[in-house]
Amino acid sequence: MANEALEKVRKGLRKKLTSNQRRTLKGDRKILLKRAHDVSDRERLIMETWTGAFPQLLAAYEHKERFFHIWDATTRRDAEKALTAWIDDIPQGQKEVWKDLVSAISGWHEEMLTYFETDIPITNAFTESINRLAKDKNRDGRGYSFEVMRARMLYTTKHKKKVPQTKESPFLGKATMTYSMGLPEPEKNYGVDLSTFWKS
Numbered sequence: 001m002a003n004e005a006l007e008k009v010r011k012g013l014r015k016k017l018t019s020n021q022r023r024t025l026k027g028d029r030k031i032l033l034k035r036a037h038d039v040s041d042r043e044r045l046i047m048e049t050w051t052g053a054f055p056q057l058l059a060a061y062e063h064k065e066r067f068f069h070i071w072d073a074t075t076r077r078d079a080e081k082a083l084t085a086w087i088d089d090i091p092q093g094q095k096e097v098w099k100d101l102v103s104a105i106s107g108w109h110e111e112m113l114t115y116f117e118t119d120i121p122i123t124n125a126f127t128e129s130i131n132r133l134a135k136d137k138n139r140d141g142r143g144y145s146f147e148v149m150r151a152r153m154l155y156t157t158k159h160k161k162k163v164p165q166t167k168e169s170p171f172l173g174k175a176t177m178t179y180s181m182g183l184p185e186p187e188k189n190y191g192v193d194l195s196t197f198w199k200s
Contacts, residue, residue: 005101006032009057010032
């Protein structure tokens with residue numbers, strides 16, 4: 001929801017841009033949605049160009065990052081203080097943009113802060129992800145019955161982790177056979193030595 005609020009600010013800037021700038025900002029939206037620690041140097045330069053030209057975009061981006069930093073708190077009390085400070089520090093003129101997130105925080109306040117009281121912080125992200133998969137499958141099928149939908153969710157392989165299969169060398173059987181006949185075991189060939197290959 002924090003990213004959605006940032007998107008509203010970005011879309012609100014379109015009126016002030018030329019058609020070429022509009023297309024460029026649309027292409028750069030993914031950079032703005034990234035967390036600050038995930039942004040590369042090149043992307044940071046692009047972001048600084050946009051946020052330098054539009055201070056309200058910079059304010060929205062920094063406010064989004066402050067929201068995510070709340071989850072770095074180690075105790076419920078610290079998180080509660082950070083959350084209250086975050087709501088109080090909504091950038092000027094952006095109250096409407098952040099309204100949905102503030103409303104969700106108010107409605108789920110107790111549940112959100114319980115996250116900080118457990119030994120191992122857990123979320124329902126996995127459940128939400130599976131719900132999204134179910135909705136996508138239902139939409140793709142256009143009217144599956146419950147039984148078909150249930151079967152597709154239970155027996156699909158996309159969500160299951162596949163164990164990587166190791167290929168057996170075609171020469172392995174021959175080497176074993178030679179060794180069992182009493183002949184000396186052949187030297188294993190691991191391919192070309194790259195250090196000598198590049199010199200030639």
